[in-house]
Amino acid sequence: MATTSTSGTGCPVYLGANVFGDRWTLLILRDMMLHGRKTYGEFLEAGEGISTNILASRLRSLEEEGVVWRRQDPQNRRSFHYGLTEKGMDLIPLLLEIIRWTGRHFSMNQARTDLVRRIETDRDGLVAEIRDRALSITAG
Numbered sequence: 001m002a003t004t005s006t007s008g009t010g011c012p013v014y015l016g017a018n019v020f021g022d023r024w025t026l027l028i029l030r031d032m033m034l035h036g037r038k039t040y041g042e043f044l045e046a047g048e049g050i051s052t053n054i055l056a057s058r059l060r061s062l063e064e065e066g067v068v069w070r071r072q073d074p075q076n077r078r079s080f081h082y083g084l085t086e087k088g089m090d091l092i093p094l095l096l097e098i099i100r101w102t103g104r105h106f107s108m109n110q111a112r113t114d115l116v117r118r119i120e121t122d123r124d125g126l127v128a129e130i131r132d133r134a135l136s137i138t139a140g
Contacts, residue, residue: 019065020091024050025058026098029088032068033095033130034115038081038137039073067091069138084134092130096123 020026031037031046043055059082062068067088073079084091096119102108103116118126 019062019067020094022058024054025062026095028055028058028062029067029084029091029095032082032084032088033092033134036133036137038083039079040082041079043082062088081137083137089131089134092127093123096126 020029027046027048027050028043031043035046037043037046040055040059043059044050044052059068059070063070063082065087066085068082069085070080070082073081099112100116100119103113103119108116
């Protein structure tokens with residue numbers, strides 16, 4: 001994944017897409033935001049079939065960009081926990097808007113339809129809930 005340090009035109013879409021513009025990165029962020037996943041193994045088991053090299057690359061890029069933090073697991077010194085930084089939490093509305101857009105244009109199961117409804121009726125509450133969960137992971 002490219003770094004966001006420079007762009008010939010300085011286009012904000014270009015710069016942002018370099019940080020979060022591929023499906024694997026968005027799915028990792030989704031897993032952190034909506035499912036509370038925080039370990040490499042949890043991301044691998046998410047169900048989309050991300051390969052280990054892609055997962056490692058995306059986590060490293062997100063950490064380098066300051067979107068996620070990485071800390072050694074206090075229970076297992078060979079493992080790490082990942083979580084959203086403030087910069088990462090600023091992406092919550094973006095992810096929710098992608099979900100809302102998808103819900104308007106694609107059929108989804110009931111749980112996902114319920115999530116879209118929640119985004120449309122209690123967006124601020126949902127954002128606050130996700131931020132609180134992310135902050136609790138940071139504090140823990």
